[in-house]
Amino acid sequence: xxxxxxxxxxxxxxxxxxxxxxxxxxxxxxxxxxxxxxxxxxxxxxxxxxxxxxxxxxxxxxxxxxxxxxxxxxxxxxxxxxxxxxxxxxxxxxxxxxxxxxxxxxxxxxxxxxxxxxxxxxxxxxxxxxxxxxxxxxxxxxxxxxxxxxxxxxxxxxxxxxxxxxxxxxxxxxxxxxxxxxxxxxxxxxxxxxxxxxxxxxxxxxxxxxxxxxxxxxxxxxxxxxxxxxxx
Amino acid sequence: xxxxxxxxxxxxxxxxxxxxxxxxxxxxxxxxxxxxxxxxxxxxxxxxxxxxxxxxxxxxxxxxxxxxxxxxxxxxxxxxxxxxxxxxxxxxxxxxxxxxxxxxxxxxxxxxxxxxxxxxxxxxxxxxxxxxxxxxxxxxxxxxxxxxxxxxxxxxxxxxxxxxxxxxxxxxxxxxxxxxxxxxxxxxxxxxxxxxxxxxxxxxxxxxxxxxxxxxxxxxxxxxxxxxxxxxxxxxxxxxxxxxxxxxxxxxxxxxxxxxxxxxxxxxxxxxxxxxxxxxxxxxxxxxxxxxxxxxxxxxxxxxxxxxxxxxxxxxxxxxxxxxxxxxxxxxxxxxxxxxxxxxxxxxxxxxxxxxxxxxxx
Numbered sequence: 332x333x334x335x336x337x338x339x340x341x342x343x344x345x346x347x348x349x350x351x352x353x354x355x356x357x358x359x360x361x362x363x364x365x366x367x368x369x370x371x372x373x374x375x376x377x378x379x380x381x382x383x384x385x386x387x388x389x390x391x392x393x394x395x396x397x398x399x400x401x402x403x404x405x406x407x408x409x410x411x412x413x414x415x416x417x418x419x420x421x422x423x424x425x426x427x428x429x430x431x432x433x434x435x436x437x438x439x440x441x442x443x444x445x446x447x448x449x450x451x452x453x454x455x456x457x458x459x460x461x462x463x464x465x466x467x468x469x470x471x472x473x474x475x476x477x478x479x480x481x482x483x484x485x486x487x488x489x490x491x492x493x494x495x496x497x498x499x500x501x502x503x504x505x506x507x508x509x510x511x512x513x514x515x516x517x518x519x520x521x522x523x524x525x526x527x528x529x530x531x532x533x534x535x536x537x538x539x540x541x542x543x544x545x546x547x548x549x550x551x552x553x554x555x556x557x558x559x560x561x562x563x
Numbered sequence: 564x565x566x567x568x569x570x571x572x573x574x575x576x577x578x579x580x581x582x583x584x585x586x587x588x589x590x591x592x593x594x595x596x597x598x599x600x601x602x603x604x605x606x607x608x609x610x611x612x613x614x615x616x617x618x619x620x621x622x623x624x625x626x627x628x629x630x631x632x633x634x635x636x637x638x639x640x641x642x643x644x645x646x647x648x649x650x651x652x653x654x655x656x657x658x659x660x661x662x663x664x665x666x667x668x669x670x671x672x673x674x675x676x677x678x679x680x681x682x683x684x685x686x687x688x689x690x691x692x693x694x695x696x697x698x699x700x701x702x703x704x705x706x707x708x709x710x711x712x713x714x715x716x717x718x719x720x721x722x723x724x725x726x727x728x729x730x731x732x733x734x735x736x737x738x739x740x741x742x743x744x745x746x747x748x749x750x751x752x753x754x755x756x757x758x759x760x761x762x763x764x765x766x767x768x769x770x771x772x773x774x775x776x777x778x779x780x781x782x783x784x785x786x787x788x789x790x791x792x793x794x795x796x797x798x799x800x801x802x803x804x805x806x807x808x809x810x811x812x813x814x815x816x817x818x819x820x821x822x823x824x825x826x827x828x829x830x831x832x833x834x835x836x837x838x839x840x841x842x843x844x845x846x847x848x849x850x851x852x853x854x855x856x857x858x859x860x861x862x863x864x865x866x867x868x869x870x871x872x873x874x875x876x877x878x879x880x881x882x883x884x885x886x887x888x889x890x891x892x893x894x895x896x897x898x899x900x901x902x903x904x905x906x907x908x909x910x911x912x913x914x915x916x917x918x919x920x921x922x923x924x925x
Binding site: 369370460539 | 601602603604605606607608614625627628629630633688689696698789790792793794796797798799800
């Protein structure tokens with residue numbers, strides 16, 4: 332019995348060793364149009380009070396060296412036939428100063444997404460249309476309302492949230508069927524943790540710049556991925 | 564065919580009430596247009612309640628942002644429903660003709676259907692119908708029904724006028740009724756195209772005018788669409804532009820130009836008509852010119868909500884005006900036919916009677 336436990340521990344340890352992290356940077360080629368000020372937000376009687384200065388759109392967040400933020404990087408192929416349990420931890424989408432925070436996030440299929448409202452007034456959260464058969468919803472969330480959990484059953488990059496009370500409010504979730512995904516930071520950097528060694532197809536998707544796919548071989552030590560999205 | 568046997572004293576109030584109801588309907592359409600222009604149709608996610616409240620008791624302190632427009636639209640539309648039911652009951656109570664009684668109850672049924680359509684547009688927003696999202700299917704249906712309803716109210720207002728026949732006799736020689744009807748039908752088609760465009764919620768599929776992406780007809784291949792969608796950075800994150808939307812807007816432009824050209828031809832062809840008829844027709848036809856300018860302004864202002872809404876309202880006015888004139892014209896023709904029935908074939912006489920002056924109607 333003791334030997335069996337040792338064997339199980341060895342196998343588990345090996346599996347851990349054989350999974351690596353994928354790190355990388357997504358950059359943007361080309362110059363996107365300038366972002367626009369969200370004038371209605373500052374003009375709104377409620378939103379104007381909680382806004383911290385002038386606010387602009389966030390379509391292209393381009394950082395140092397052309398790094399592109401808000402890109403969802405996820406494993407699209409190479410995991411066929413495998414099933415993944417949804418994590419117990421919740422992904423959080425908040426409504427702050429009449430904006431969704433974060434603007435772009437990712438969650439796993441089956442994972443609870445906690446939708447909060449940190450503003451002292453009402454928003455509605457409208458997931459209007461799903462191309463992947465996810466259940467749509469539209470609910471109101473007052474200032475003092477409790478967070479609402481939502482679960483998405485199918486992979487869909489992106490699920491779009493919208494507040495119709497404040498029609499400039501949009502937020503996006505990349506819902507991925509496996510746990511191997513990440514969202515780039517403001518400098519375009521990302522890390523996907525614990526991807527087992529093997530060959531994969533990785534999708535790199537941005538709301539505006541579009542999607543590219545790239546083949547990636549992950550070794551025990553992990554892998555590095557660099558990709559370029561282009562604005563034409 | 565429509566006929567009226569209302570007693571003048573009994574119908575004056577009814578007529579004024581019908582006019583009031585029509586103006587109220589125009590207001591409802593305008594507020595509805597504003598709701599779509601601002602993209603706040605889903606600001607109130609439930610129906611017939613408003614955030615769980617009975618809509619008539621929804622606290623004013625909660626009328627925030629898009630809720631204000633959507634909730635106001637519901638309340639004003641509810642008022643229109645009430646007005647229409649009163650109009651139907653009133654017209655049935657007084658000694659109005661069978662035609663009017665039918666029309667007012669059709670209007671009453673239509674306003675109820677319209678209310679339900681508005682509710683379904685909210686509740687079935689994410690569900691597909693006939694290959695279209697519910698937001699588009701019910702939105703277009705809701706918008707088109709509104710226009711037809713206003714046209715119907717305009718006709719009812721005309722027919723309930725105590726001396727509408729006598730008034731029409733002031734327009735002797737009025738011709739081109741078929742033209743007016745054809746132009747009105749084409750206007751309805753144009754309004755349906757416009758409603759389909761507006762309910763795509765994709766902003767301006769073509770942002771320039773009179774050219775389209777600096778061309779007479781823009782390309783619609785995927786490479787072109789990908790490029791333009793990458794560069795559309797709106798405050799309101801509109802849906803990506805599709806080839807369908809570009810073709811639709813081009814069709815809207817083409818039909819718009821056709822309508823203006825037809826209006827000009829119709830106006831020119833009426834040079835020999837009586838002054839009174841030309842004045843009435845000219846007033847209506849000039850709306851096409853105004854509407855064309857508003858369409859251009861809608862594009863040049865990047866679909867500013869107020870301009871786009873006025874564009875919707877004037878479209879409604881044109882349609883209801885066309886319905887009014889077409890019905891008036893065909894009613895007059897019937898009067899002529901009745902008057903000269905014994906002298907059939909009436910065509911030649913009808914024409915000469917129409918051109919010579921006011922026929923006496925027994």
